[in-house]
Amino acid sequence: MVRVIVVTKCEDVPTKPVDDKPMLVYWNLLGLVQFNRFALIQADVDFCDVRIDADEPSCANFRKCWMDAKAGALQDVLDFPNLPYFLDGHGENKIALTQSNAILRHIGRRYNLMGNPCKEHLVDMIVDELSDVESNITRRAYAHGKDAIASWYETDIPDVMKRFLPMIDNSFLTGDQVSIADCKFYSFLYKLQLIEDEMGGPKTADIMNDTVRAYMQRFEALPRIKAYMASPDYQKGPLNNRHAKWGG
Ligand SMILES: N[C@@H](CCC(=O)N[C@@H](CS)C(=O)NCC(=O)O)C(=O)O
Known part of the structure; x- marks a missing residue:
């Protein structure tokens, strides 16, 4: 609650x-x-x-x-x-x-959200990797704005997603058990979705593809997450503070 x-x-x-x-x-x-x-x-x-x-x-x-x-x-x-x-x-x-x-x-x-105990090292790595990638969005959002984010998205994100895709085919990132890495990855994908929407739909081939969409739906279908997202307590935005040049 x-x-x-x-x-x-x-x-x-x-x-x-x-x-x-x-x-x-x-x-x-x-x-x-x-x-x-x-x-x-x-x-x-x-x-x-x-x-x-x-x-x-x-x-x-x-x-x-x-x-x-x-x-x-x-x-x-x-x-x-x-x-x-x-x-x-x-x-x-x-x-x-x-x-x-x-x-x-x-x-x-x-609270036992590290996923499969044999894969905790991967959870740690993914969490830090996502911070590095996301810092590109934050930096550009505050210092530059929409165009800088759109061009970064088009040039860098295909390679980033190529590395994550094999991990999310029919599962959560480190297997059947959801982990904190999935909480972070879903929140990253949510930001990518906002960027795509802002760009007027997908401009770059196939980033938010069927595998990614199925993964997002898998996360959204977790019963507690589902109930949370349907509740008034769930915050959909904004991404940034109001002084940002994008997402504020
Ligand atoms: N590496 C820190 C960064 C924290 C940070 O930059 N916080 C920003 C908001 S995103 C802030 O406004 N902090 C308050 C402050 O600097 O006083 C983290 O991941 O928590």
């Missing part, structure tokens, strides 16, 4: 779990958090999905709510204050984590 909380005031940025529920905190967007939300949902964790509203880029308070909390109360809570962050437990059992992949791995280990 998920409880969504939208935060607009610095003092509401969480410094500890509320009602003993784990808290996943990020901007009010998908960016580096959608895959962590999927992982918590698939693991059936009762958690708070805290979304900090950055406000309008033109306003004096833009991102201020977060920046004030980061410079203030969170200094003693997080070793490396950043977004996203994840809080769970108290006292000796306290977890306070930043780095989206560290959070994802923590969820994977704690």
Whole structure:
């Protein structure tokens, strides 16, 4: 079960779990958090999905709510204050984590979402590989905009997908069991789909092909993911903050 909380005031940025529920905190967007939300949902964790509203880029308070909390109360809570962050437990059992992949791995280990135990090394590798690839989208979205993303998509993505395709033929990435790598990969494919839609449909031969579509449907058909996606708690966008040149 998920409880969504939208935060607009610095003092509401969480410094500890509320009602003993784990808290996943990020901007009010998908960016580096959608895959962590999927992982918590698939693991059936009762958690708070805290979304900090950055406000309008033109306003004096833009991102201020977060920046004030980061410079203030969170200094003693997080070793490396950043977004996203994840809080769970108290006292000796306290977890306070930043780095989206560290959070994802923590969820994977704690809630048995690492897939087949013989393939955990592949899960680790895929998660980091996807971060490298996705950083191309983020960088271009904030610094350049739509055309730069479209041309990167056309030149680089066919080769990226060629490497993933053999892994997803009739299965999840590392076999029959879904893992955190699938949460991250689905969220990556979701971004590719947005890019294609933005480009007015597929311009590059066969990236979102039958195998990819079947894989996405396999993930979407997981009962908890399916129920989540049909609920008002599921966030479809935006991808980026409002000051981005694309996806904001
Ligand atoms: N490598 C970090 C990157 C974190 C990051 O760049 N966070 C951005 C949002 S995508 C942010 O706005 N952080 C808040 C800050 O820099 O104060 C991760 O994967 O979590």
